[in-house]
Amino acid sequence: MADHQPPAQPSVDPAETTAPIASGQHNGVQGAGQGPQIISTSGQVDVLCGPLINYKHMSGTGTANPTWHGSVLIVTKPGTPTPSLSLHCLGAVPGGIGASNTSDSSSGSRTYEGVKLYEDPGKAFFRFVIDVPFQAYEAQWEYTIASLEPQIFMVPAISQSMRIMFHSCNGFSVGTDVDAWSGPALWNDVLRMHAQRPFHVMIGGGDQIYNDGVRVDGPLKPWTDIHNPRKRRDYPFTEKLREECDEYYFQNYIRWYGTAPFSTANGKIPQLNIWDDHDIIDGFGSYTDHFMKAPVFRGIGGVAHKYYLLFQHHVAPPKSTFTTDAPKTVKGDTEGVVGTDAVQLKDTFVLEETEEDPSYIIGGKPGPYVAEKSRSIYCQLGARIAFAGLDARIERTRHQINYPETYKMIFDTISRELSAAPDVKHLVLLLGVPIAYPRLQWLENILSSPVIAPIRLLNKRFGIAGGLFNKFDGNVDLLDDLDDHYTAHQHKHERKELIHRLQELSKQHSVRVSILGGDVHLAAIGRFFSNPKQQIPAERDYRYMPNIISSAITNKPPPQAVANLLARRNKIHHLDHETDETLLEIFDRDPGRADHANGDAPAKKTADANNATMPSRNYAIIDESHEPGQLAASTLAPADGTVAPATNGATADVSNTLEKKANTRHAIHNGEKDAGTKHPAASGLHRTGLCGTYGLDVTLRVEISPKDREGKTEGYGFSVPALDAKGHAQQGTHW
Structure with missing residues (x-):
């Protein structure tokens, strides 16, 4: 090699x-x-x-x-x-x-x-x-x-439609031991997957x-x-x-x-x-x-x-x-x-x-x-x-x-x-940059508060806490990363307006919007969706927008403690009275640990309670769920065993309506059921037939060990339904 x-x-x-x-x-x-x-x-x-x-x-x-x-x-x-x-x-x-x-x-x-x-x-x-x-x-x-x-x-x-490979953060931060991270090893996995089922396009999300x-x-x-x-x-x-x-x-x-x-x-x-x-x-x-x-x-x-x-x-x-x-x-x-x-x-x-x-x-x-x-x-x-x-x-x-x-x-x-x-x-x-992501305003407030001023003075005069402050404007180094986020307080209004415009676009054209984001050096799946009180199935919900967060394909991930902290901050947020957002708990286990005896398993990457953020190098695959022209029913039935009739050819299977007090960090439609390593989309190689005729399969390919120069990965999958806006309107549900 x-x-x-x-x-x-x-x-x-x-x-x-x-x-x-x-x-x-x-x-x-x-x-x-x-x-x-x-x-x-x-x-x-x-x-x-x-x-x-x-x-x-x-x-x-x-x-x-x-x-x-x-x-x-x-x-x-x-x-x-x-x-x-x-x-x-x-x-x-x-x-x-x-x-x-x-x-x-x-x-x-x-x-x-x-x-x-x-x-x-x-x-x-x-x-x-x-x-x-x-x-x-x-x-x-x-x-x-x-x-x-x-x-x-x-x-x-x-x-x-094109089979998509998505990546971001394809490089190393200054001071990283490149050899310890096996260089750009995950590109070997990309080429292996490409040889089995070719990609038609690879989307670079910034920091190429x-x-x-x-x-x-x-x-x-x-x-x-x-x-x-x-x-x-x-x-x-x-x-x-x-x-x-x-x-x-x-x-x-x-x-x-x-x-x-x-x-x-x-x-x-x-x-x-x-670029980014x-x-x-x-x-x-x-x-x-x-x-x-x-x-x-x-x-x-x-x-x-x-x-x-x-x-x-x-x-x-x-x-x-x-x-x-x-x-x-x-x-x-x-x-x-x-x-x-x-x-x-x-x-x-x-x-x-x-x-x-x-x-x-x-x-x-x-x-x-x-x-x-x-x-x-x-x-x-x-x-x-x-x-x-x-x-x-x-x-x-x-x-x-x-x-x-x-x-x-x-x-x-x-x-x-x-x-x-x-x-x-x-x-x-x-x-x-991710847009459906845990809030970190509390950390912004601390880093921008007067308590930092004495430390900044000591840094300026004696070089104390040199790693905390950047070399450019003297502010806390992490602040520029936080300010980059759509969830930063100064971008709050712009973020909300952008989501509302996307909702209107989705509703007007009956098209499902899925958002790609990188930058944060870990994998996650965020989602916007209608508040469960409105009783709107995801297949007919123009507010349902997954945010596929895939980062980094090459740079080293953040420490486990950071990923666990973000997972603990994974609350159910309310964008407005009609729209909620949260991360999907897709990581049912750490990559590679199911294939080894306890003494030979790769090091744990997350706490047992963290199923929402994965601090390991990764990339994503997005592909249609069906062969062109194929009409196939979902292999996953709704939780109550009922199957709603397909409408307008958009969905061959419609999930049951969410309970008003549902835990939306878990599955909210059939394509999210068993999300993770057990999901049919996890391999990234086979069409699942889920989420109706026009559904999409999404796979996060996550590195098992940074010591492996072949870049072997484990897959985590879920599926995205197409939008049947007409079917929803015909039911008389309030938009």
Whole structure:
């Protein structure tokens, strides 16, 4: 197996592989905007990183001939000749949907020319925009670039929704013993599961890379070491510092995205990503406003945004980023976006994108600390699942997550698209940070209270309790994480309004909303639902929204005591008079302990009383419960033995109505019954047939032991019913 340690990647020396040719003149700076003007002496495609494959969107939904759209990215040495990509269909996935119907499997090979997105004297980025037709069967497509090993990805059948893998926190916090945690071992489990039943898309929920080391062993260390907060706040972000940070972020991406087995998955499973703070730096956006406006924060925000667009979205970056010694970048253009700096463009080429991919929802104005516009996503994932991902970092401050006008753009887009796609039964919404989660306001109050002031003074003067306070604004280090949460007191109103808008969207379009969240380094399942007093079955409850919390796939989990504390705080909260929320008690046992004798069992991860939070690395799988077109009754009957008639094709089995005093931390519908290791969805490999024709199966794959470099996991499952809003309305129940 490949070494898990990120391989050393020295900076590229163009002189070793390239030769100069004539430079152009632009904006008074030699070679500005024209690229490094060098050519490769090898005449070959010298790849530094990749290939990375992304899913973008599907067109022709609702027609007989829809099309899958995606992109592939490679990073090369500068001066590399323009590469091409060849693509052809290998036929049906063995054992996949429609595998017996492959009469139209002969697809001719097609070739795509690479488009250069960016080039400077150290590297070049090439994008291949690809598209393939959906077939009557689940198809294998193979692509090849130059001398790179061919890669195969899977596209669902025309009648099939995509099988989703969801992950977050794919990196290590500063100071973590990477070897003790077996590196990114869980990606081995992802690849094993993919080999048995392929994933069609992997959704990155943020922190796909950890760039925090820039302040520890990178160019921001001298800045971090300044003790005076005012001097640190006013420290300039010069062009020289920008170049150093640019090189650090690039090399960190090359190192991490080239580390197996993560790098292997990057070429086989199409990605769909939204970023979070560690993609920039820990806590970005959640420190005090005056400090977030410091030149260094504005500068690294721009540099991180540049490589986020290139590596994670395959999109050309802005031509320049903020520096304090370039007036145009400080003042920006008429819209507030960073202006063009001729010095930054010296020997550099940046593609001017003529149009955005239709999946993007671009914010109307720049963020307060990153002078660029937010980039949220809406697309359809096959036949019956839609996806929306909110960019909750560009516009974030300590007191807001997204602008009101951005929410309006996003909800207007989703509503319009759902109106045009009546076959969609589920909306999967990515927020990055959990939203149905235990309250920690009591801890916020303690950390923000006057009792902390004497400790802060001792820290400032003598360094006492150094681990408690962050190096940026001097506040308690944990506060930026708490301020990130939707459940933080300052986000309370925004959170409530967001849930209400989702409820209205669900009700209007009769679509079930399921929310993805990461960030917190443990696994859990939160749910919103109608107060039991209203006697509304979950299958007909537009307020029922599960929050699938999967984090981290690579970073180490919090201590057992933290997870147990969160579980003890798992109360039944009331969002309003009609809506309750709580975590589902899904963890019936710790992973791996049932397969060992007592003396040989893995160490316990949770207290016996904790069935709601799991401090162990994990990722999630989301898949349809049924084969396309299959009508199957649930294998689980309601607790009272009755089976209600199916309505509108949405549910083949409807649970009994909740008792008014039901313990909603336990199952509230048939798909949640026996949630955990005994649930039919726990394996993540077999469709359960639960929750009606259009139900979803959800699996949390949880690491058994961090010492296992193969990353073996145990599964915990539950199922999500589609929404039968019409059936509920016909019963005359009050909404």
